[in-house]
Amino acid sequence: MSHEQFIIRAIELAYQAKAKGNEPFGAVLVKNDVIVAEGENEIVTLNDPSAHAESLLLRTYCQTQQLNKPWLEGYTLYSNVEPCMMCCGAAHWANISRIVYSLSQQDLKAISDSDPKASATELLKSMGSNISVISGIAVEQGLKVFENYRFD
Amino acid sequence: MSHEQFIIRAIELAYQAKAKGNEPFGAVLVKNDVIVAEGENEIVTLNDPSAHAESLLLRTYCQTQQLNKPWLEGYTLYSNVEPCMMCCGAAHWANISRIVYSLSQQDLKAISDSDPKASATELLKSMGSNISVISGIAVEQGLKVFENYRFD
Numbered sequence: 001m002s003h004e005q006f007i008i009r010a011i012e013l014a015y016q017a018k019a020k021g022n023e024p025f026g027a028v029l030v031k032n033d034v035i036v037a038e039g040e041n042e043i044v045t046l047n048d049p050s051a052h053a054e055s056l057l058l059r060t061y062c063q064t065q066q067l068n069k070p071w072l073e074g075y076t077l078y079s080n081v082e083p084c085m086m087c088c089g090a091a092h093w094a095n096i097s098r099i100v101y102s103l104s105q106q107d108l109k110a111i112s113d114s115d116p117k118a119s120a121t122e123l124l125k126s127m128g129s130n131i132s133v134i135s136g137i138a139v140e141q142g143l144k145v146f147e148n149y150r151f152d
Numbered sequence: 153m154s155h156e157q158f159i160i161r162a163i164e165l166a167y168q169a170k171a172k173g174n175e176p177f178g179a180v181l182v183k184n185d186v187i188v189a190e191g192e193n194e195i196v197t198l199n200d201p202s203a204h205a206e207s208l209l210l211r212t213y214c215q216t217q218q219l220n221k222p223w224l225e226g227y228t229l230y231s232n233v234e235p236c237m238m239c240c241g242a243a244h245w246a247n248i249s250r251i252v253y254s255l256s257q258q259d260l261k262a263i264s265d266s267d268p269k270a271s272a273t274e275l276l277k278s279m280g281s282n283i284s285v286i287s288g289i290a291v292e293q294g295l296k297v298f299e300n301y302r303f304d
Contacts, residue, residue: 049223049245050211055238059202071201085279086207086241093201093238115280126275127237128267 006030006078007102007137009038013053014080014145017041024145027053027079029061029072036075037061054079054087058094070095080142081108082120082135092129099124100134102142111143112151158182158230159254159289161190165205166232166297169193176297179205179231181213181224188227189213206231206239210246222247232294233260234272234287244281251276252286254294263295264303 006028013026017040029037039057043049046056054077062071076098077083077091082105091099105117121133158180165178169192181189191209195201198208206229214223228250229235229243234257243251257269273285 046215047217047219048211048215049221049247050207050214050242052245055202059200062202063198063200065199067199084241084245085275086238086245089236089238089241090202093204093236095201117280118278123237123278126270128269 001033003078003100003134003137006035006076007080007100008141009035010053010078010080011102011138011141011145013038013040017053018145018149020045024149025053025079025081027057027077029057030076030078031074050086052084052087054083055090058087058090058096062094072096076100080145081105084117085123088120088123088129089127091131092124092127096131098132098134100137102136102138103146104135107139107143108146111146114151153185155230155252155286155289158187158228159232159252160293161187162205162230162232163254163290163293163297165190165192169205170297170301172197176301177205177231177233179209179229181209182228182230183226202238204236204239206235207242210239210242210248214246224248228252232297233257236269237275240272240275240281241279243283244276244279248283250284250286252289254288254290255298256287259291259295260298263298266303 010026014024018024023041025041027039039053042051072094079101081103082101162178166176170176175193177193179191191205194203224246231253233255
């Protein structure tokens with residue numbers, strides 16, 4: 001499967017989150033070209049401000065597996081939007097090898113009045129992390145999720 | 153109660169975590185001068201690399217309360233060590249008003265060969281967060297937790 005196909009699945013999960021009243025963010029975890037876990041934003045349904053798709057996916061997956069350090073080496077995390085500081089931190093501690101996303105924080109800022117956020121690449125660098133980052137996959141489809149979405 | 157008393161409790165929780173084979177980090181959540189929740193590192197016991205004391209405390213507390221945005225406004229998070237990027241992100245999303253800690257990342261670096269990490273203040277600034285930060289409380293007791301501790 002291609003980066004685009006995994007991102008499209010993350011986007012589907014973002015729609016699914018939105019349909020449940022959560023924020024429109026989704027993520028998938030991939031190893032050896034196979035999706036091993038999926039996550040969606042559950043801030044509202046879990047009453048947990050840290051229940052971002054990526055963080056939730058990572059914590060849930062690790063807790064259900066026989067893993068040890070380096071936890072998720074060789075895994076790729078796909079997300080419909082560039083992960084925030086919290087999720088980059090979680091990815092770093094989980095030893096994720098790669099992050100791939102559709103929309104950047106800049107793309108999101110262009111369609112909302114949200115505060116500017118540091119880029120995942122900068123944040124990961126500040127952690128001394130060597131996670132590789134690929135961006136800008138399926139941006140057109142990524143943007144559609146946020147049509148008529150009210151940021152707060 | 154004073155900042156020092158809350159930090160001392162966070163340090164006790166760090167010892168407790170260490171005794172269980174987890175990493176020596178503890179945190180308490182305070183509102184109106186009363187501890188409303190306590191957390192300790194549970195990375196090993198939960199098999200979850202994101203189970204830092206602060207993040208775990210925040211997610212657990214919010215999920216068990218009738219809270220809504222701005223989630224934890226008016227609350228202070230006390231930690232025995234300056235929170236990492238992931239935990240600063242979680243504190244930001246949880247709308248924590250204040251973070252108080254004992255040892256800084258620099259203090260920790262001075263007693264280990266860990267990578268240098270960005271400061272909580274810098275990280276929070278990059279999120280556009282207005283969480284206030286107080287540091288350097290009970291440093292002598294804070295350092296004792298890490299005596300004979302092997303960082304990896």
